[in-house]
Amino acid sequence: MKLITCIIRPDKLDAVTDALDKQHIVGMTVTDVRGFGRQKGQVEHYRGGEYTIRFIPKVKLDVVVQDQDAEMAIATIGKVARTGNIGDGKIFVIDVSNAMRIRTGEKGTSAL
Amino acid sequence: MVNTLLEEPRATIPRASGGDARERSSMKLVVCIIRPESLEAVKELLDKLQFVGGMTITEVRGFGRQKGQVEHYRGEAYTIRFIPKIKVEVAVQEAHIEQVMTTIGSAARTGRVGDGKVFVMDMRSAVRIRTGEKGASVL
Numbered sequence: 271m272k273l274i275t276c277i278i279r280p281d282k283l284d285a286v287t288d289a290l291d292k293q294h295i296v297g298m299t300v301t302d303v304r305g306f307g308r309q310k311g312q313v314e315h316y317r318g319g320e321y322t323i324r325f326i327p328k329v330k331l332d333v334v335v336q337d338q339d340a341e342m343a344i345a346t347i348g349k350v351a352r353t354g355n356i357g358d359g360k361i362f363v364i365d366v367s368n369a370m371r372i373r374t375g376e377k378g379t380s381a382l
Numbered sequence: 383m384v385n386t387l388l389e390e391p392r393a394t395i396p397r398a399s400g401g402d403a404r405e406r407s408s409m410k411l412v413v414c415i416i417r418p419e420s421l422e423a424v425k426e427l428l429d430k431l432q433f434v435g436g437m438t439i440t441e442v443r444g445f446g447r448q449k450g451q452v453e454h455y456r457g458e459a460y461t462i463r464f465i466p467k468i469k470v471e472v473a474v475q476e477a478h479i480e481q482v483m484t485t486i487g488s489a490a491r492t493g494r495v496g497d498g499k500v501f502v503m504d505m506r507s508a509v510r511i512r513t514g515e516k517g518a519s520v521l
Contacts, residue, residue, distance in 0.1 A: 273503065296449055301441075301442045334501060367502050369502070370499065372416065
């Protein structure tokens, strides 16, 4: 199993959720986060002065999938979340060695 | 390769091939998504386990196969897609994983849809920031 953890623009959440739903990936956790990449934030202007917002609001989206679905999930998320502008975010993939559905106690891939 | 659970990770020794040396470690990160109202029960039961040194919680939103829940307002049905949940993270040694999963399960289970899930991931290394110590003693 793989944990696909992505940092995306907040306004892309619904589109990504819909696209994953169409691929029959159901089940995800969303966290409100703040962050920056190589650009280290963005420069804004206010009353003629410049200031840098370092931590930009983002949404972290976590989805756990079976190994064979990982590539498809990554491709789907990437395609839908991409605007081509700096700040689109990143996708990370982490191994999950076990999983359990709390309601039933089922373990392994049947927990997904 | 034998996993000696109480072993401290070895100092990194460069391999002849030039590849990265790896710390030998049997630490795991347990991440669970639970109902907010289950937090107290989960925390209490985990506190009782000697080998659980601490935990981190995060407020999250999410859904599983049911894709949220249908609510009614003034006769109309609407779907709340993302339901508030709590994420609890604990780092423990591999030998304790089964017990941690059982404990969390029994504390968080109501039998209704929305109880949540537990995930287990490998953790390569751990550092205690205050002292700089590394490895299993950090947990």
